[in-house]
Amino acid sequence: xxxxxxxxxxxxxxxxxxATMNCxxxxxxxxxxxxxxxxxxxxxxxxxxxxxxxxxxxxxxxVTLDTSKKSSSLLITASRAADTASYFCATEGNSGYSTLxxxxxxxxLVSP
Amino acid sequence: NAGxxxxxxxxxxxxxxxxxxxxxxxxxxxYMSWYRQDPGMGLRLIHYSVGAGITDQGEVPNGYxxxxxxxxxxxxRLLSAAPSQTSVYFCASSRQGGMGGYTFGSGTRLxxx
Numbered sequence: 001x002x003x004x005x006x007x008x009x010x011x012x013x014x015x016x017x018x019a020t021m022n023c024x025x026x027x028x029x030x031x032x033x034x035x036x037x038x039x040x041x042x043x044x045x046x047x048x049x050x051x052x053x054x055x056x057x058x059x060x061x062x063v064t065l066d067t068s069k070k071s072s073s074l075l076i077t078a079s080r081a082a083d084t085a086s087y088f089c090a091t092e093g094n095s096g097y098s099t100l101x102x103x104x105x106x107x108x109l110v111s112p
Numbered sequence: 113n114a115g116x117x118x119x120x121x122x123x124x125x126x127x128x129x130x131x132x133x134x135x136x137x138x139x140x141x142x143y144m145s146w147y148r149q150d151p152g153m154g155l156r157l158i159h160y161s162v163g164a165g166i167t168d169q170g171e172v173p174n175g176y177x178x179x180x181x182x183x184x185x186x187x188x189r190l191l192s193a194a195p196s197q198t199s200v201y202f203c204a205s206s207r208q209g210g211m212g213g214y215t216f217g218s219g220t221r222l223x224x225x
Contacts, residue, residue, distance in 0.1 A: 045213030
């Protein structure tokens with residue numbers, strides 16, 4: 001079963017605008033990760049936030065994590081056309097071996 | 113480094129045929145996984161391995177077998193292909209604990225007719 005659920009399913013913005021995607025999950029986690037997938041390609045790891053962290057930055061990316069609400073958000077600032085892709089959150093549980101459970105993704109379209 | 117290499121990139125099978133999807137990584141990662149991606153479903157875990165000789169089932173293991181005889185290779189076998197196995201298959205690897213994120217291959221697009 002899917003652990004994460006991204007919201008919205010699709011997002012269309014203009015270049016230069018900020019894009020915010022949200023992810024909710026159901027069970028306790030060790031960490032939460034965000035991935036990008038360009039059409040027809042493999043997934044690329046963007047950023048990882050541990051369960052004891054609340055916010056993390058990487059370049060134009062900002063991720064927040066609220067474990068009490070079991071939710072995370074990914075903010076992409078000053079979007080570019082090259083940011084057009086699908087974005088997935090994935091959670092790693094805190095029991096057993098390390099495996100990722102993915103949400104269904106948000107499709108982001110950035111228009112020039 | 114090549115990262116994670118998957119072969120073939122595309123494959124068409126007839127119902128009932130068997131085949132092996134290959135996955136190799138050159139990063140000395142302990143953890144390797146196979147996912148399938150279907151439209152609107154995100155990625156679902158098929159099988160995973162935490163080291164050579166150790167494998168376990170994921171969310172959707174039926175119809176698939178894996179083995180891990182070396183750290184580098186993690187092949188996925190379809191025993192008797194069915195149209196429901198039409199999907200895009202991704203192999204991924206990570207260091208033990210996965211804290212550095214996973215590295216994904218470019219995928220194998222499989223069609224079963």
